[in-house]
Amino acid sequence: MSIRTVATTPFEGQKPGTSGLRKKVKVFQQEHYLENFIQAWFDTLEGFKGQTLVVGGDGRYYNRQAVQCILKMAAANGVGRVLVGQGAILSTPAASCVIRKHHAFGGFILSASHNPGGPDEDFGIKYNITNGGPAPEKVTEAVFARTEIIDSYKILEVEDQDLDHVASHRLGDMTVEVIDPVEDYAELMEQLFDFPALKNMFANGFRMSFDAMNAVTGPYATEILEGRLGAPRGTVINGVPLEDFGGGHPDPNLKHAHELVDILFADDAPDFGAASDGDGDRNMVLGNNFFVTPSDSLAVLAANATLIPGYKDGIAGVARSMPTSAAADRVAAELGLNCYETPTGWKFFGNLLDAGKATFCGEESFGTSSDHVREKDGLWAVLAWMNVLAARPGESVAQIVQGHWEKFGRNYYSRHDYEAIDLTAANGLMEHLRAKIAGLAGQTLGIHPVAAADDFTYIDPVDGSVSAQQGIRIIFEDGSRIVYRLSGTGTEGATLRVYIERYAAHQADQALDTQEALADLIQLAEDMAEIEARTGRAEPTVIT
Ligand code: G1P
Ligand code: ZN
Numbered sequence: 186m187s188i189r190t191v192a193t194t195p196f197e198g199q200k201p202g203t204s205g206l207r208k209k210v211k212v213f214q215q216e217h218y219l220e221n222f223i224q225a226w227f228d229t230l231e232g233f234k235g236q237t238l239v240v241g242g243d244g245r246y247y248n249r250q251a252v253q254c255i256l257k258m259a260a261a262n263g264v265g266r267v268l269v270g271q272g273a274i275l276s277t278p279a280a281s282c283v284i285r286k287h288h289a290f291g292g293f294i295l296s297a298s299h300n301p302g303g304p305d306e307d308f309g310i311k312y313n314i315t316n317g318g319p320a321p322e323k324v325t326e327a328v329f330a331r332t333e334i335i336d337s338y339k340i341l342e343v344e345d346q347d348l349d350h351v352a353s354h355r356l357g358d359m360t361v362e363v364i365d366p367v368e369d370y371a372e373l374m375e376q377l378f379d380f381p382a383l384k385n386m387f388a389n390g391f392r393m394s395f396d397a398m399n400a401v402t403g404p405y406a407t408e409i410l411e412g413r414l415g416a417p418r419g420t421v422i423n424g425v426p427l428e429d430f431g432g433g434h435p436d437p438n439l440k441h442a443h444e445l446v447d448i449l450f451a452d453d454a455p456d457f458g459a460a461s462d463g464d465g466d467r468n469m470v471l472g473n474n475f476f477v478t479p480s481d482s483l484a485v486l487a488a489n490a491t492l493i494p495g496y497k498d499g500i501a502g503v504a505r506s507m508p509t510s511a512a513a514d515r516v517a518a519e520l521g522l523n524c525y526e527t528p529t530g531w532k533f534f535g536n537l538l539d540a541g542k543a544t545f546c547g548e549e550s551f552g553t554s555s556d557h558v559r560e561k562d563g564l565w566a567v568l569a570w571m572n573v574l575a576a577r578p579g580e581s582v583a584q585i586v587q588g589h590w591e592k593f594g595r596n597y598y599s600r601h602d603y604e605a606i607d608l609t610a611a612n613g614l615m616e617h618l619r620a621k622i623a624g625l626a627g628q629t630l631g632i633h634p635v636a637a638a639d640d641f642t643y644i645d646p647v648d649g650s651v652s653a654q655q656g657i658r659i660i661f662e663d664g665s666r667i668v669y670r671l672s673g674t675g676t677e678g679a680t681l682r683v684y685i686e687r688y689a690a691h692q693a694d695q696a697l698d699t700q701e702a703l704a705d706l707i708q709l710a711e712d713m714a715e716i717e718a719r720t721g722r723a724e725p726t727v728i729t
Contacts, residue, residue, distance in 0.1 A: 186343050186357055188261045192336065193217045199225070199332035201325040203530040203673035205311025207297045210247050213308045217338070219254055223293070224338035225331040226312055227262040229324070233290045235265035239283050239313075241275025241366060242295025243401040243464035244426035245302030249273045251295050251310070253345045260359040261339035264290075267359060270366030273348050274426065276401045276465030278554070278562035279370040281317035285558065286369050291315055296401075296464035299436035300676065303429035307676050318535035318559025322652065367408045370564075374409060377495030377557055378568045382575040387416045391574075392455035395567065396445035399423045399431040402465040405564055435462050437469035437551055437563070438729045439476060450474050457574065457582060461563030466531075467551040468563035470570050472582020477570075478699075480510035480598050483547030485589050486569050487516045490545065492576035493569055495557065500544035504537050506530070507641050507656055508668045508684040509549040510596040519593065528643045528655035529670065535559050536647035549600060549684065551729075587695075595695040596688050597702040601725035602672075603681040603716065611671055611679035614719045618657045618669055621713065625659060631709050633661040659713070664688040667710045681720065683710050700728070 196215070199206060199222050206222060213219050227233070240255050242248040252273040259267055268283060269275075273295075275283065280294045297309035312320045312328075320328075341357050354361045374380075395410060397403035403424035410416040422444065423431065434441045437460035449458035449471040458471035470477040477485070487503045490496040502523025503513045517524035523542050527533035531552065537543040538556040547553040552561035553569075570582070577585060622638035629635065641655040656670035665687040672680035685703045689695050700707070710716075717723050 186341060188339055188357070189342050190337050190339050191217070191220070193221055193338055195333050195335050196221055200329045201311070204298060204319065205294070205309050207300065207307055207309035207674055207676055209676055210304055210306060210308045213247060213251070219251055220258065220338045220340065221332060221335050222310065223255055223258050225328045225335055227258070228331050228335070229328045230291070234263040236290035237266045237268060237287060238264050239268045239275070239280055239287070239289045239292030241270035241280055242273060243276065244272070244274050244428065245297065245308065245430070245463065246304055246306070246428040247308045248295050248428075249348070251308070252348065255293055256346060256356060256361060257341045257343060258339065260341040260357040264359055266362065268362050268364050269348060271349065271351055271363050272366070274366045274401060274404070276366070276370070276405060278466055278558050278560045278565065279366055279405065281313060281558035281560040282370045282373050283364070284313055284315070285317040289315070294464070298464050298674070299434070299462040299467060300674070301430065301434050302463065306429070313559070316535060316539055316559050318538070319530070319532035321532055321535065323650065367405050370405060371409050371413065373557060374564065374568055375413065377493065377565070378572045379494050379575060380413060383414050383568070383571055386571070386575045387414055391457070393420055393457040393459070394445060394448050394455050395421045395458070396437070396442055396460035397421055397424045398433060398435040398437065398442065398460055398462065399425065399427040400435040400461070400463045400465070401426050402461040402563060405465060409564065409568070430463065437462050437467050438727070440727055440729070442469055445471065457571065459567040459570070461567070462551070465563050466561040468553060468566040469551055470566065470582070472586075475583040475586070477582060477586055478510070478549070478598050479547060479551045479553060480505070480512050480549050480596060481586060481589070482566065482570070483509070483545060483553050484512035484516050484593065485586060486553065486566070486573070487513055487522070487545050488520070488589060488593070489573045493572045496544065496555070501541055502543040504534050504543040504546045506533070506548040507658065508600070508670065508682070509547060510598040510686045511664065511688070512593070512596040513547065515593040525646070528641065528652050530673070531561055533643065533645070533652070536645055540647045542646070549598065590695045591692050594688055594690040596686055597697070597699050598686045599699050599703055599707070600729045601683045601685070601707070602727045602729070603720055603722050604675070604726040605678045606681060606720045606722060608679045610719050611681055614681065614714055614716070615657065615669065615671060617719070618714055622657060622659065630659070630713070631705055633663070633665060633706070633709070636660050636662045665706060667706060667713070669714060681716070683714070683725075685710055
């Protein structure tokens, strides 16, 4: 077993985006491509020699090969021990949990989240730091700089390891511990939530359907819901992780989780429905014939936090990404909680959680979580909702949300995505908007007086770091907003995201269909950005 130093040359574009490096599998399969990127991390990180790393992924195509490669490179670079999920599996929140629980130095999570998987689809790698959260921008930038000049990498010449059995192996001077990917995570959930009450709820006939979308959450949801909580078998559907997610698009929204949507919008629908994405960090929550927007979900959970044992003494604050609706802000104001608005991407929540300034965080993109890990956590959100339902017996999901609107007002909210548009056109559109917003404050657009318009800049309240150009926002005097940004996770051309929000304080104005309620703002958003003229798209690809 010897360590080989392999000469290499840099690849262009190994720049981590909103959530790690995402590329087509074929790009990752080029000789040295993965190795260069991993070595750039080892060349940039300091202090990991002899320490523990966590490695695992969402089970998509190329996951196993990548894990084998990372193990050999970790051994060659002086890592002391690697904890790897059995079958090379670890959901993103479980990886965060394992890093924290075992005081690991950090970890590699292999996933392209909700992007499709398979030989012609997407793969991705992200690195999480000691707190269990995504590496901050200054680190990913340093790694990117390293990828641009890299000239060699180190790898142990050794056979692939057996990752299918929970066991410990030696790999050169390093230990590989294959761990149960579910155990630590399930234990953490059991500490936070009232499992006896949830068990009781199932015993009393509570009906739910959980769609794991053939992705990583299957084993977690099966163990927790059907195993520990006694839900009937079959509660979890599409529960076996497949390398290509069964050909589906593992994104828990009304479009892609249509199997679940059909179940929950049927006449004999169960009480509760939920789905999660490729790597288990996203969630969608549905009631009987009712969709809960992720922005509302965060607000409702914040308002009901004290009903959940893990948060019974109250939460310090809420944080949401800038494009997420301001529904949570209303709760924070009412309950006297801290409230933060961060750029898109979970990495911006880490400092706030570490400093105890925020406890619950959320993004409109079906992400919700708390300070129990440093990632968004699909199953956590689902269990949190179930715990609220258990603590408010007799009330349905719809009743709870409508009651919430009555008290706090309703933030109608929608996101319109234009996927795979021409990159130059997308950049042109954003430039055009940047120029246009300069004199906008004080003007009236349609019937909407503009209070402020800017390109969002975030100054981290903990470390003072500044992130500029995080999305163009037009804020109207009544609190309505239009936000534009380009996706940082796509692998094809550019994706334009347009976020539209309107606040309805009174109950009489709260029962509209969302797209209708937002219709004039949507039109305004399309006109302002000249979307059709610039991108050739008359309609969004996905509406959430
Ligand atoms: C998208 C979401 C963002 C989320 C990220 C990772 O990023 O919008 O909220 O954190 O995926 O799941 P985007 O493609 O918009 O950069
Ligand atoms: Zn994800």
